[in-house]
Amino acid sequence: MITKAGYIAIIGRPNVGKSTLLNTILNETVSITSPKEQTTRDKILAVFTNETSQFIFLDSPGIHLSTKEFNKFMLSEALDAIKEADLVLLLKEYSKEATFDSIENQIIEYLDKKSKKSILVITKTDKATSFNDLKNLLSIFQKIKSFQQIIPISTTTRFNKNLFYKELEKYLPEHPFYFPEDFLTDKNERFMVKEVIREQIFLLIHQEIPHESGVIVEKFTTIKEKIFINAIIVVSKESQKGILIGRGGQTLKKIGMQARLKLESILKKRVELNILIRFELNWNKNIDKMRQIGYNQSDSGLLEDFFK
Ligand SMILES: Nc1nc2c(ncn2[C@@H]2O[C@H](COP(=O)(O)OP(=O)(O)O)[C@@H](O)[C@H]2O)c(=O)[nH]1
Ligand SMILES: [Mg+2]
Incomplete structure (x- = not known):
C-alpha cells in the first residue's frame, strides 16, 4: 500500500488560533490556549494518522519581531518548524482588511525563498458579519501567488475536520509513516x-x-x-x-x-x-x-x- 506522510508547520501571528486549531483537529489537548498573546512558547509536535496518511503537525509560538531574548527564542522555534515542514499553514485571523503586516510579509518571502508549499488559513471566520465580506477577502488573497490554496475556517462553528484533512493530504509526499500509528505527541x-x-x-x-x-x-x-x-x-x-x-x-x-x-x-x-x-x-x-x-x-x- 502506498502511504503519505509529512510535516505540517502551523505558523502565524500571536493569537490567531494556532493551538486551538491543533487541539480541534486532534480531538485532544496537546497545546494550551488563551485569549492572551504568546501563550505557546515551544514547538510542539503532534500526529494524526488515518488508514493512508500521517499528518505530523508542528505548533509554534506566534511570529513577531523583537530583539528581546525570550522573543528571539520564540521566533527561532517558529523558523525551526518551517525548516522541517513539507507544508506550511500560515494562519491569519479574519478581518475586513486583506493586508499582511511586515512580519507576515517577511515570512511569506521566506517561504518563497525556501520553496515551501503553503496554505493560507483564514481563522475565526465566525467573526465575519456577512458571507459577502468573507468572499471579498478571499478573492483578494487568491491573487497572491505564494499559496497553494486558501482555506477559511472557524473552530467555534461547524468545522469540518474530514474536509480539512482531505485538503492537507493533497500536499503530503508519498512516504512511509514516521511514527507508530497511535503516536500522539513528542511532549511527555x-x-x-x-x-x-x-x-x-x-x-x-x-x-x-x-x-x-x-x-x-x-x-x-x-x-x-x-x-x-x-x-x-x-x-x-x-x-x-x-x-x-x-x-x-x-x-x-x-x-x-x-x-x-x-x-x-x-x-x-x-x-x-x-x-x-x-x-x-x-x-x-x-x-x-x-x-x-x-x-x-x-x-x-x-x-x-x-x-x-
Ligand atoms: N471566535 C473565535 N475564536 C477563536 C477561534 N479559534 C481560536 N479562538 C480564540 O482565539 C484565542 C487564541 O487562540 P490560540 O489557539 O491560543 O492562539 P495562538 O496564539 O495562535 O495559538 C483563544 O481565546 C481562542 O479561544 C475561532 O475559530 N473563532
Ligand atoms: Mg498557541
Missing part, C-alpha cells in the same frame, strides 16, 4: 503539567505576569493510580509573587485547583498537585536562567538566515 506528561499550569496563569492573571513566569515540574510520581506532582512557578519580579498567591492564598489555590482538574482529564488519573512560587530576578532576560527553566534556543543560525 511532565511537559503537559507545566503547560496546563501556565495556561491557568494566562487565564487567571492579568498584566505581564503570564509572560514573565515559567514553571518547573520537580516531582511527577505515580503511586497506585494516583499521580503526585510538585511544581514551582518561577517569577521574574519580587512583587509578582504576592499577586500570584493572592489574598489569603486564593489565587494560587484557584490556579492549582483548575490545573488539577484539567490534568486529571488529560492524564485520566487522579492527581495531587502542590505548587510553590519562587522569585528569580529577570530569569527571562538571561539565557542561562532560561535554559535552567527549560527554554533552550537551538542555535542553528536560523535567525541570521531569516533576517539576511
Whole structure:
C-alpha cells in the first residue's frame, strides 16, 4: 500500500488560533490556549494518522519581531518548524482588511525563498458579519501567488475536520509513516503539567505576569493510580509573587485547583498537585536562567538566515 506522510508547520501571528486549531483537529489537548498573546512558547509536535496518511503537525509560538531574548527564542522555534515542514499553514485571523503586516510579509518571502508549499488559513471566520465580506477577502488573497490554496475556517462553528484533512493530504509526499500509528505527541506528561499550569496563569492573571513566569515540574510520581506532582512557578519580579498567591492564598489555590482538574482529564488519573512560587530576578532576560527553566534556543543560525 502506498502511504503519505509529512510535516505540517502551523505558523502565524500571536493569537490567531494556532493551538486551538491543533487541539480541534486532534480531538485532544496537546497545546494550551488563551485569549492572551504568546501563550505557546515551544514547538510542539503532534500526529494524526488515518488508514493512508500521517499528518505530523508542528505548533509554534506566534511570529513577531523583537530583539528581546525570550522573543528571539520564540521566533527561532517558529523558523525551526518551517525548516522541517513539507507544508506550511500560515494562519491569519479574519478581518475586513486583506493586508499582511511586515512580519507576515517577511515570512511569506521566506517561504518563497525556501520553496515551501503553503496554505493560507483564514481563522475565526465566525467573526465575519456577512458571507459577502468573507468572499471579498478571499478573492483578494487568491491573487497572491505564494499559496497553494486558501482555506477559511472557524473552530467555534461547524468545522469540518474530514474536509480539512482531505485538503492537507493533497500536499503530503508519498512516504512511509514516521511514527507508530497511535503516536500522539513528542511532549511527555511532565511537559503537559507545566503547560496546563501556565495556561491557568494566562487565564487567571492579568498584566505581564503570564509572560514573565515559567514553571518547573520537580516531582511527577505515580503511586497506585494516583499521580503526585510538585511544581514551582518561577517569577521574574519580587512583587509578582504576592499577586500570584493572592489574598489569603486564593489565587494560587484557584490556579492549582483548575490545573488539577484539567490534568486529571488529560492524564485520566487522579492527581495531587502542590505548587510553590519562587522569585528569580529577570530569569527571562538571561539565557542561562532560561535554559535552567527549560527554554533552550537551538542555535542553528536560523535567525541570521531569516533576517539576511
Ligand atoms: N471566535 C473565535 N475564536 C477563536 C477561534 N479559534 C481560536 N479562538 C480564540 O482565539 C484565542 C487564541 O487562540 P490560540 O489557539 O491560543 O492562539 P495562538 O496564539 O495562535 O495559538 C483563544 O481565546 C481562542 O479561544 C475561532 O475559530 N473563532
Ligand atoms: Mg498557541
